[in-house]
Amino acid sequence: MELSPARLPPSPASRPGGDPLPALLLTCERAGFDVRREYGDGPLCASAAFHQRGEGYLLSRKVTLWAAESHEHLFLYRTARLDVPQWQAILQDALARGRERIRPHDEHMVSYVSALVLCDELDAGAAGAVRRTRYSKSFWWGLRGWMRFRALALRLPPGMAERGEALYAVNAAARGALLSLVRTALHPLFALSEYPR
Incomplete structure (x- = not known):
């Protein structure tokens, strides 16, 4: 899908500094x-998918020594307040949507299913639940790859004031790539800090 600035949805009036989505x-x-x-009707507002394939050859492309595929399925949710029951519902929704998109086969190496939740209020219990979220699954004892779940909840600054501070809670699997993606996207809008433990 082509997402040019002209096709971006307008920012909601309640967020004068702009919508981070x-x-x-x-x-x-x-x-x-x-x-x-x-x-x-639900909190899911966008999804994104990334697919990568690597191959090794012997002298020509006709003789493939190895091939490996990796995938990422990212689901973005928007909610006013994230509490533990809401997080559990989002977790189950993201896992269900991710599992239905994964197609394990001989060349499948890894699939990441990621949930990114934007909220105005982040309950301390929900932040702890996001941090403790762990989910991984192997397919055919790892012969057809595995999947891992990444989770990140982001409490947006109140009123999106200029250079306000957003707080995030993240699980261990999302500390690398997903957190880096969010920092890259939102650094111009506001500062990011980890939700206090």
């Missing part, structure tokens, strides 16, 4: 993700 989607697209807006 377009910046996140644009950064995902620039990183090579296929981005899709989701319209419905």
Whole structure:
């Protein structure tokens, strides 16, 4: 999906500094993700998918020594307040959507399913639940790869004041790539700090 600035949705009036969702989607697209807006009644507002394939050859492309595929399925959610029951519902939704997109086969190496939640209020219990979230699954004892779950919840600054501070809670699997993507997208809008433990 082509996501040019002209096609970005307008920022809500309640957020004078701008909605961070377009910046996140644009950064995902620039990183090579296929981005899709989701319209419905639930908190899911967008999804993005990234696919990569590596191959090794012997003298020509006709003789493939190895091939490995890796995938990322990112689901972006928007909610006013994130508490533990809401986080559990989002977790189950992201896992269900991610599992239905994974197709394990001989060349499948890894699939990451990621949930990124934007919220105005982040409950301390929900922040702890996000940090403690662990989920991984191997397919055919690892012969057909595995999946891992990444989670990040981001409490947006109140009123999106200029250079306000956003707080995030992140699980161990998301500390690398997902957190880096969010920092890249949102650094121009506001500062990011980890939610206090």
